[in-house]
Amino acid sequence: DVKVTQSSRYLVKRTGEKVFLECVQDMDHENMFWYRQDPGLGLRLIYFSYDVKMKEKGDIPEGYSVSREKKERFSLILESASTNQTSMYLCASSLSGGETQYFGPGTRLLVL
Amino acid sequence: QKEVEQNSGPLSVPEGAIASLNCTYSDRGSQSFFWYRQYSGKSPELIMSIYSNGDKEDGRFTAQLNKASQYVSLLIRDSQPSDSATYLCAVEAGGYQKVTFGTGTKLQVIP
Numbered sequence: 001d002v003k004v005t006q007s008s009r010y011l012v013k014r015t016g017e018k019v020f021l022e023c024v025q026d027m028d029h030e031n032m033f034w035y036r037q038d039p040g041l042g043l044r045l046i047y048f049s050y051d052v053k054m055k056e057k058g059d060i061p062e063g064y065s066v067s068r069e070k071k072e073r074f075s076l077i078l079e080s081a082s083t084n085q086t087s088m089y090l091c092a093s094s095l096s097g098g099e100t101q102y103f104g105p106g107t108r109l110l111v112l
Numbered sequence: 113q114k115e116v117e118q119n120s121g122p123l124s125v126p127e128g129a130i131a132s133l134n135c136t137y138s139d140r141g142s143q144s145f146f147w148y149r150q151y152s153g154k155s156p157e158l159i160m161s162i163y164s165n166g167d168k169e170d171g172r173f174t175a176q177l178n179k180a181s182q183y184v185s186l187l188i189r190d191s192q193p194s195d196s197a198t199y200l201c202a203v204e205a206g207g208y209q210k211v212t213f214g215t216g217t218k219l220q221v222i223p
Contacts (some may be wrong), residue, residue, distance in 0.1 A: 033211070040120075040214030043156070043200065058210065090155060097143040098163070098204060101211065103155035 003027070004104035006091055013111045021107050031094045032074035033101065034058075034066060035094040036087040043090065049074055050097070059095030081111045115139060116203050118214035126222050133217050135201030138182070144204035145177055147186045150216065152196045159199070160186065168214040191221045 023032065028088035033048040035058075045058030047066040055066050063085060068076045074093075078085055088108050093102040117136045125131045133147075144163055148156035160175040162168045162184065167177045174187040184203075188195055201214040 035213075040215065043213040045210065045212070048210065056210070066205075100146070100158045100161060101148075101156075101202075104159070105153055 003081055004091060004093055004102050006023045006089075006104040006107050008107050009105060009109050011111075012112065013081050013094075015082060017081050018112075019081050019109070021078075021089055021091075021109070023074045023076070023093075023104055025074075025093040025102070026072065026080055027093070027095070027102075028071065029093040029102075030071075030096050031099075031101075032068065032072065033092040033094075034064075035090045035092065036060070037090055037106075040088050041072040079107075083096065083111050085090045085109065115212045116201055116214040118199075118201050118217045121218040122220050123217055124220045125191050125219075127191060127193060129191050129219075131191045131195065131219055131221070133138040133186040133188075133199050133201075133219065134183060135185065135203075135214055136183045137201075137203045137212075139203065139205050140182065142180075142203045142205050145175070145184045146185075146211075147173075147175060147201040148202060148213075149197045150200060156200055157182060159195055178219075188219075191219075193221045193223050195219060210215045 004025045024073045034046040049068045060090045065077045091104040145158045149158040162175040162177045172189045176185045198216040202215045
């Protein structure tokens with residue numbers, strides 16, 4: 001079974017803090033994704049990566065950056081957290097393009 | 113214009129009935145289409161994928177794709193209360209594999 005894990009299930013941070021969210025997959029998948037999910041807005045793509053050290057902006061990259069130094073790990077960084085970044089963050093991976101995405105359990109982030 | 117559109121619902125159907133979920137998309141170059149199910153408080157999980165026009169059946173689920181009309185649908189036969197969830201339509205445009213999700217349709221199956 002594919003397993004995607006995320007570093008935290010719940011996180012509380014202060015405005016202005018730097019926040020790291022980590023995602024690890026164990027199936028040698030090429031593609032990895034970061035989404036945020038908000039009521040009424042659905043899943044929105046922040047960034048994705050199709051190879052180590054490669055990244056592409058999604059629909060809402062502002063205020064976020066990512067890092068993929070190893071194939072199995074994809075990190076999302078909030079450089080200076082703001083209250084409007086309070087959300088559920090979901091990581092996903094897929095073998096390649098056109099393939100199923102497998103999601104991690106999510107991190108619920110609250111920025112105070 | 114939203115790239116992937118779904119009716120948010122809730123769609124209520126009685127147990128044993130057929131539930132029909134619809135999705136339209138704007139990018140004619142889209143190549144891969146997915147239906148995910150998301151239970152409350154859980155992550156999305158794949159139900160069906162479809163890549164060519166026509167129907168694809170898997171148990172009680174049938175995905176239908178019509179690229180000319182730019183819509184994809186999911187039929188759930190013999191609906192069960194355990195099917196109550198939010199169903200997300202996802203479309204992949206090709207190229208660098210960007211996937212766009214619809215906002216989801218909430219399905220309620222009434223016992």
